[in-house]
Amino acid sequence: MKAAIAQYYPGHSPLHRLDPRSKFVAVSVLAVALFVRDSFAGLAVFAAAAVVAYALSGVPASWFWRAFRPLLWLVGLTFLAQVLFAPGEPFFSVWIIHLSWRGLELAAFLSLRLVVLVLIGSVLTLTTPPMALTDGLAWLGRPLRRLHVPTDELALMVTIALRFIPTLLVEMDQIMRAQRARGADFRRGGLRERAKALVPVLIPLFVLSFRRADELALAMEARCYRPGIVRTRLHPLRAGAGDAVLLAMTAAVITAGLLV
Amino acid sequence: MSAARSGAARSGAAPTGGTSLPGMALECRGVGFTYAEAESPIPALRDVSFALESGGTLALLGASGSGKSTLLQVIRGLDTAEAGAVLLDGAGPGEAAYLALQRQVGLVFQTPELQLFASTAREDVAFGPRRLGWSETAVEAAVDEALQLAGLPAAEFGDRHPYALSGGEQRRLALAGVLAMRPRLLLLDEPFVSLDPATRRELAAILARLKGAGVTLVLATHDVDLAWALCDDLLVLDEGCVATAGAWSAGPEGARVLAAHHLREPFIVDLWRRLGRDPALAPRTAAEAADALS
Amino acid sequence: MSALASDTALPLLDIAGLHYRYPGARADALAGLELSIAPGEFVAVVGANGSGKSTLARLVGGLEKPAAARRAWACGHDLLTEDGRLEARRDVGVLFQNPENQLVAECVEDDIAFGLENLGWDPAAIRARVDEMLARFHLQDLQFREPHLLSGGQKQRTALAGVLAIPRRALVLDEPTAMLDPAGRAEVLAAAARLRDEGLGVLYITQEMDEVLDADRVVALERGSVVYAGGVTGLFEQPELVRRLGLGLPPAGELALELAHRGRRLEPLPLSVDALVAALETGR
Secondary structure, three states: OOOOOOOOOOOOHHHHHOOOOHHHHHHHHHHHHHHOOOHHHHHHHHHHHHHHHHHOOOOHHHHHHHHHHHHHHHHHHHHHHHHHHHOEEEEEEEEOOOEEHHHHHHHHOOOOOOOHHHHHHHHHHHHOHHHOOOOOOOOOHHHHHHHEEEEEHHHHHHHHHHHHHHHHHHHHHHHHHHHHOOOOOOOOOOHHHHHHHHHHHHHHHHHHHHHHHHHHHHHHHHHOOOOOOOOOOOOOOOHHHHHHHHHHHHHHHHHHHHHH | HHHHHHHHHHHOOOOOOOOOOOOOEEEEEEEEEEOOOOOOOOOOEEEEEEEEOOOOOOEEOOOOOOOOOHHHHHHHOOOOOOOOEEEOOEOOOOOOOOOHHHEEEEEOOOOOOHHHOOOHHHHHHHHHHHHOOOHHHHHHHHHHHHHHHOOHHHHHHOOOOOHHHHHHHHHHHHHHHOOOOOEEEEEEEEOOOOOOOHHHHHHHHHHHHHHOOOOEEEEOOOOHHHHHHHHOOEEEEEEOOOEEEOOOOOOEEEEHHHHOOOOOOOOOHHHHOOOOHHHHHHOOOOHHHHHHHO | HHHHHHHOOOEEEEEEEEEOOOOOOOOEEEEEEEEEOOOOEEEEEEEOOOOOOOHHHHHHHHOOOEEEEEEEOOOEEOOOOOHHHHHHHEEEEOOOHHHHHHOOOOOHHHHHHHHHHHHOOOOOHHHHHHHHHHHOOOOHHOOOHHHHHOHHHHHHHHHHHHHHOOOEEEEEOOOOOOOOOOOHHHHHHHHHHHHHOOEEEEEEEEEOOOOOOOOOOEEEOOOEEEEEOOOOHHOOHHHHHHHHHHOOHHHHHHHHHHHHOOOOOOOOOOHHHHHHHHHHOOOO
């Protein structure tokens, strides 16, 4: 039932209290720096920063693991690809497989970098409610409004989409159950047959979703929503001293990471 | 396999309007179930035990979230009991006939739109029988019979688009889709929700006819009055546990159990008590009550 | 317009000869609708599935444009004009049947705030109003709960709190209890009863005949037209009409009808258990 993305972990850690905008900026520049710098020493600095952030977040390790698990295959694949196909003088060769020290080193570096990146990204999503995150993104995207990009409307759309993911999953489960109760079997047969069996599942799901969209739009209008209006917020974005500290520390970490 | 054969054999005879449908005995022995993905794994069902004889009618009452829907899904085999067992006609999950028996358990879900997907009513109802491997003539006969039973005669409704039907008609079409598989045990999850009083009466009449035909019925509902009119047995669930199970006695014990679970007594039972008559002898329907009072 | 708005003696809703047809439909969903409601009045609206009850809620709430009307005033705003409809949306709250499809935000308090955010209230004022609503609908413990983790009754209470967070003068409730269990139903009914005491005009759409009994008046719809408007007992004293409309009587009334068929006529027609018991005992 859980979406395979790092979910928000409700809490009151210093990181939870920070402005989503500063968190987003910090994570973005860290990610860029992480890719600019290609040495183990630099990676070690960023990894240390990520571990400190993780410790400050107060999020249990199991939540991090849950966010991380779906990406494990990506890390594994990166590692394998580098080990098997990287350049360098091979010390071991069988068939098309050539292992080299250079290849092993590159594989370790790239997969570790991916792990650090995911860790940093998860700190953001685990300590920031999705709505605050979309609000922050909408604010950061404001310059785009000049190009007539409806950033606030997009942010609201994303919030609503996130809100309805669990509902849709429950609904899809119910539809499949109703059809299993009438003899459908979604586990039998080849890929083609399974795909065909899903068509009758998607039809009611779509019909219900369109009706939901209609009713939801009506309920929003009944509460005075109109596209293009200027909305205020119950929780306005507010940057404080903590955000200044965060950005200063991010700058320090990046400087250290790039210079070591 | 055996279901397919017996189905084909039965439909070989002329459709009889369902009057010869047999029932099925149901027994739950210490059934327990927990949703794996629940935030906090509190069991949805705990040690649920009751028995319902073939042709019996059971009202399943309880607050939202008390486990009514879960129990229906476990009985149908969509979820597997992690403790205890569901016995169908006395057979347990390990026995050879069990799968075939499970296919003769029909389950109608609460939201009809979740169950409809084909482009005509006829096609939608045919979905189940086709999965049973019946011959096309047998499927056709079963579809016509089921549509008739559900009060949607094929000549008038067969070619209509399911989504173009009214709410009440959709509800009955979803029922027809299950009836076409000739269930011997029919499980209904909140069939009366969002229906106007006339449509509710029509649906109740259809269920009464199925009861008369000998089909075993389990009716999960919040409508105590309709449940009282249709069901002889009562099962009240409270947070996944059985609060009471057995013949629906309208005596003081029954009143106490209902009150303890935010359920009111059936109107007629309440009336009988206030008139100083024995509530245990309260009739089931307004017509019977009027006979007794006039 | 301002003169109308300040005069509380005038009806909150004043609608006559209103027509509405859904795009692509062959018949009017509302055909010559007549309706009025005064402050503090609780009017029940009944009718079979598809008789136009939900369409009525949409029109009265300023959410759809009437095709035509002789008069269509909601809280002093003309529903025939675009501006009037937008103004009406602020004064007339609408609570829909399916609570699942009304909650937009990721937690209870953010959802209650949604309407006020749209109106551009100051954050401090929103905070105060949201806290007031949380207390009033007993939602404090659920303040940060995500909508999909709420029970049906809790969802509907949250939706009602969100609708009423905007200060309203009239409220339309579209079968708000249909999907709830008895406990959830009692919660919503109690909340609705308090609103009437606070002077709001309440239009209560329902399929439950026993919920009609407490209304000041009842309006019955058939194919988009009003076929009865008046006292509650007046409607139920016409059993043929009630049957034709696809409705029913409250259980006591149904039983009294059965008795009448058997030659035992109770006058006046009892509609509650109490009335039925009294009538049966005096008739003895």
